[in-house]
Amino acid sequence: MRLAQLSERSGVSAATIKYYLREGLLPPGRQVNATTAEYDEEHLRRLRLVRAMIHVGRIPVATVREVLGHVDDGSLGRTIRVGAALWALPQVPEPDDEDEFVQSAHREVGTLLDVLGWENAKQLTTISPAYRQLVVAVAAFRRLGYDWDTELLVSHAKLMHQAAITDLDFLETHPSEEEKVEVAVASAVLVEPMLQALHRLAQEEETARRYGFE
Amino acid sequence: MRLAQLSERSGVSAATIKYYLREGLLPPGRQVNATTAEYDEEHLRRLRLVRAMIHVGRIPVATVREVLGHVDDGSLGRTIRVGAALWALPQVPEPDDEDEFVQSAHREVGTLLDVLGWENAKQLTTISPAYRQLVVAVAAFRRLGYDWDTELLVSHAKLMHQAAITDLDFLETHPSEEEKVEVAVASAVLVEPMLQALHRLAQEEETARRYGFE
Numbered sequence: 001m002r003l004a005q006l007s008e009r010s011g012v013s014a015a016t017i018k019y020y021l022r023e024g025l026l027p028p029g030r031q032v033n034a035t036t037a038e039y040d041e042e043h044l045r046r047l048r049l050v051r052a053m054i055h056v057g058r059i060p061v062a063t064v065r066e067v068l069g070h071v072d073d074g075s076l077g078r079t080i081r082v083g084a085a086l087w088a089l090p091q092v093p094e095p096d097d098e099d100e101f102v103q104s105a106h107r108e109v110g111t112l113l114d115v116l117g118w119e120n121a122k123q124l125t126t127i128s129p130a131y132r133q134l135v136v137a138v139a140a141f142r143r144l145g146y147d148w149d150t151e152l153l154v155s156h157a158k159l160m161h162q163a164a165i166t167d168l169d170f171l172e173t174h175p176s177e178e179e180k181v182e183v184a185v186a187s188a189v190l191v192e193p194m195l196q197a198l199h200r201l202a203q204e205e206e207t208a209r210r211y212g213f214e
Numbered sequence: 215m216r217l218a219q220l221s222e223r224s225g226v227s228a229a230t231i232k233y234y235l236r237e238g239l240l241p242p243g244r245q246v247n248a249t250t251a252e253y254d255e256e257h258l259r260r261l262r263l264v265r266a267m268i269h270v271g272r273i274p275v276a277t278v279r280e281v282l283g284h285v286d287d288g289s290l291g292r293t294i295r296v297g298a299a300l301w302a303l304p305q306v307p308e309p310d311d312e313d314e315f316v317q318s319a320h321r322e323v324g325t326l327l328d329v330l331g332w333e334n335a336k337q338l339t340t341i342s343p344a345y346r347q348l349v350v351a352v353a354a355f356r357r358l359g360y361d362w363d364t365e366l367l368v369s370h371a372k373l374m375h376q377a378a379i380t381d382l383d384f385l386e387t388h389p390s391e392e393e394k395v396e397v398a399v400a401s402a403v404l405v406e407p408m409l410q411a412l413h414r415l416a417q418e419e420e421t422a423r424r425y426g427f428e
Contacts, residue, residue: 145258205378
């Protein structure tokens with residue numbers, strides 16, 4: 001398809017597509033003559049992913065380029081390709097490992113991973129930003145003196161594991177390896193705000209069920 | 215307790231506590247003489263909530279003051295007090311109701327609420343920011359051409375409902391009405407980053423289980 005059609009099918013303006021091409025977020029089309037290039041379904045898919053990251057995830061262009069570099073690195077296995085792409089997404093502040101609450105949160109999350117039997121996650125603790133984000137969140141709870149017990153953490157972790165299984169099952173329905181990796185990254189960006197909204201809505205529903213509107 | 219002790223027990227510096235007092239985020243202590251005031255457990259609890267909102271939730275001081283106004287409004291029922299407090303938290307951009315994807319997302323979320331039997335949430339669609347956030351998230355998915363089916367949405371909603379039930383059960387363990395409302399608001403701020411981290415970690419675990427590290 002031509003640029004105009006790519007624009008029409010994606011809902012992204014021609015000027016924005018040209019900007020993405022210049023910034024290297026979209027691979028160049030196949031040049032058919034001096035002024036015309038031909039684009040295909042792969043361009044359309046990539047354009048969706050770029051839109052998801054920039055418009056929904058509000059991720060800076062330089063970070064998007066970095067994420068796409070990992071997505072396209074066929075020399076890596078899928079876990080690492082998806083992982084590296086997710087790890088390039090915006091992250092929360094790093095935990096301060098000198099802090100006593102952070103130190104005890106490391107231990108608490110370690111116990112959690114043991115209880116859950118998340119052997120792979122345990123191997124990734126030194127490199128995974130998700131692990132560090134969890135340590136920061138647990139330390140915040142404890143520092144504020146909330147006595148949330150580890151059982152609650154285990155219960156929430158199991159729910160999130162179920163959500164991840166559902167997401168990955170959906171991923172499997174995409175035919176090519178490239179699509180699987182791309183959809184994994186787009187889902188991370190798109191599913192998180194959805195889960196957050198569903199959680200807030202569920203809290204409203206359950207609060208009203210228990211206490212009514214009076 | 216005196217200010218120094220409140221500072222020690224909360225881990226918040228005396229200067230910061232004085233700032234919160236000036237800003238009206240913390241009620242004044244009971245004046246025992248011209249230069250000394252006495253603080254109690256209620257001040258400690260309120261200080262935790264303020265810290266959760268400002269430090270973990272990164273919520274502006276003016277918004278914190280607004281949220282606390284709702285938390286303290288005993289004339290409202292608990293559902294509305296908690297709801298009003300949560301609704302004052304930072305929100306995602308509003309949906310553009312002229313947009314065709316937003317219009318179809320309204321219908322899709324309507325169907326979702328019917329399927330789930332969330333009768334209370336259905337009554338809140340005109341005022342709930344969580345509902346609007348969900349509409350925005352669903353519209354983003356559809357606009358990008360992802361064919362996530364409604365069943366997946368239902369499955370994630372059920373998981374989030376389970377998380378909300380767990381959170382509210384925990385809430386019930388707090389004795390007073392004031393504490394219940396305060397902990398509900400603090401949990402919203404603290405649980406969201408935790409769920410997000412658990413979701414990302416679960417994705418890593420499940421991806422590695424399925425595809426290994428090669």
